[in-house]
Amino acid sequence: xxxxxxxxxxxxxxxxxxxxxxxxxxxxxxxxxxxxxxxxxxxxxxxxxxxxxxxxxxxxxxxxxxxxxxxxxxxxxxxxxxxxxxxxxxxxxxxxxxxxxxxxxxxxxxxxxxxxxxxxxxxxxxxxxxxxxxxxxxxxxxxxxxxxxxxxxxxxxxxxxxxxxxxxxxxxxxxxxxxxxxxxxxxxxxxxxxxxxxxxxxxxxxxxxxxxxx
Amino acid sequence: xxxxxxxxxxxxxxxxxxxxxxxxxxxxxxxxxxxxxxxxxxxxxxxxxxxxxxxxxxxxxxxxxxxxxxxxxxxxxxxxxxxxxxxxxxxxxxxxxxxxxxxxxxxxxxxxxxxxxxxxxxxxxxxxxxxxxxxxxxxxxxxxxxxxxxxxxxxxxxxxxxxxxxxxxxxxxxxxxxxxxxxxxxxxxxxxxxxxxxxxxxxxxxxxxxxxxx
Numbered sequence: 001x002x003x004x005x006x007x008x009x010x011x012x013x014x015x016x017x018x019x020x021x022x023x024x025x026x027x028x029x030x031x032x033x034x035x036x037x038x039x040x041x042x043x044x045x046x047x048x049x050x051x052x053x054x055x056x057x058x059x060x061x062x063x064x065x066x067x068x069x070x071x072x073x074x075x076x077x078x079x080x081x082x083x084x085x086x087x088x089x090x091x092x093x094x095x096x097x098x099x100x101x102x103x104x105x106x107x108x109x110x111x112x113x114x115x116x117x118x119x120x121x122x123x124x125x126x127x128x129x130x131x132x133x134x135x136x137x138x139x140x141x142x143x144x145x146x147x148x149x150x151x152x153x154x155x156x157x158x159x160x161x162x163x164x165x166x167x168x169x170x171x172x173x174x175x176x177x178x179x180x181x182x183x184x185x186x187x188x189x190x191x192x193x194x195x196x197x198x199x200x201x202x203x204x205x206x207x208x209x210x211x212x213x214x
Numbered sequence: 215x216x217x218x219x220x221x222x223x224x225x226x227x228x229x230x231x232x233x234x235x236x237x238x239x240x241x242x243x244x245x246x247x248x249x250x251x252x253x254x255x256x257x258x259x260x261x262x263x264x265x266x267x268x269x270x271x272x273x274x275x276x277x278x279x280x281x282x283x284x285x286x287x288x289x290x291x292x293x294x295x296x297x298x299x300x301x302x303x304x305x306x307x308x309x310x311x312x313x314x315x316x317x318x319x320x321x322x323x324x325x326x327x328x329x330x331x332x333x334x335x336x337x338x339x340x341x342x343x344x345x346x347x348x349x350x351x352x353x354x355x356x357x358x359x360x361x362x363x364x365x366x367x368x369x370x371x372x373x374x375x376x377x378x379x380x381x382x383x384x385x386x387x388x389x390x391x392x393x394x395x396x397x398x399x400x401x402x403x404x405x406x407x408x409x410x411x412x413x414x415x416x417x418x419x420x421x422x423x424x425x426x427x428x
Contacts, residue, residue, distance in 0.1 A: 003292045003405075005288045008288070010412045012413070013411065014414035014415070030416075040377065041275060041377070042274050043263065043275070043417065043418075044417060044418070045262060046262065046264065047259060047261040048259060048260065049247070049257065049258075050257070050258050050259065051257065054412075060256050061255060061256055062254075074222070077424075162254075195422045196422070197420055197422065198225070198227060198267075198268075198422060199226070199227045199228070200226050200228035201228070202244075203256040203257065203258060204258070206411055208422075210291075
């Protein structure tokens with residue numbers, strides 16, 4: 001293993017970044033408190049949702065009394081990961097789509113790895129119409145025994161009553177990474193380096209994510 | 215080199231964390247937007263200064279038209295680093311204090327490494343009276359050709375008119391890490407892993423920092 005970073009798969013946080021369903025109230029708000037015109041330092045503050053850009057969801061996000069991000073430890077920072085090519089899928093990614101992707105890439109999902117779903121989202125801004133992980137796809141990944149699931153959209157599901165995708169993953173201690181940028185990433189195995197901000201007692205946290213050489 | 219994390223030297227972000235000079239307006243503000251009592255998800259937003267907890271200062275913080283955090287690249291994430299034991303110093307760390315620490319630990323500061331200053335701050339909360347890096351100490355570190363300087367306090371200097379420590383370091387492209395937690399860290403050489411949030415066009419950014427086995 002080496003420290004060679006191949007891809008920065010984090011989304012950049014800015015006032016014009018893509019946000020969940022394009023909702024204006026989800027945009028980060030920047031406030032310049034001091035600048036070199038009015039003082040002798042430059043200082044910015046930001047107001048943002050924990051679910052802005054690249055971030056990790058902990059169980060509490062969807063499960064009453066679920067674990068907070070405090071559970072996320074050293075063992076989750078460097079993990080084995082598989083990028084799966086799902087760029088042809090429209091709508092929700094099903095169990096069949098995942099199996100087809102495995103066949104097409106001649107690769108099998110392994111237990112204890114993090115699976116990153118590369119979709120059309122990395123190539124087009126699809127505010128309301130983003131590709132998501134369907135209930136059956138989440139169930140398959142849980143069966144495969146994965147450690148985490150990441151996707152290149154602000155949300156891993158949409159318009160599924162009761163949030164079954166989130167609940168299936170989080171109740172099985174599979175963490176979720178939303179808001180990745182997988183544009184141009186070759187679909188294969190990497191070492192994932194996943195680093196959330198250390199914020200106490202929250203249901204999610206903004207993070208940086210990188211793919212390293214294995 | 216390996217991926218073994220020895221220490222998490224990041225400060226935890228919370229409503230009761232230590233902040234610069236203990237100023238109330240510097241505290242992060244948490245806002246629970248949705249909880250399982252009022253909705254079907256738990257969702258938090260936060261308002262905080264870029265200089266909260268463990269963070270990196272870019273030149274723009276102190277220098278008009280200076281570089282923003284956008285300059286911080288792959289080559290700054292994994293670096294060689296030296297933790298220097300300065301736990302006996304009161305007030306400002308001078309060139310003499312740094313030279314004495316080198317002698318005491320039988321170690322020499324090398325060019326192109328990041329030097330982390332371990333002070334009393336990691337052991338006591340010293341709101342107004344924190345240990346800082348004096349002007350002469352900053353000048354010595356620049357002469358030694360270091361890549362970055364970190365300290366275990368919310369600010370690398372205090373009560374120095376015109377911010378000479380910040381300016382000396384930043385104008386020489388030496389980055390600054392403030393708000394580290396170096397409690398219990400053995401003063402020797404490590405691999406530093408320094409990961410800021412990816413925020414566009416800001417003068418500083420909150421970060422996670424870890425010491426890895428070399």
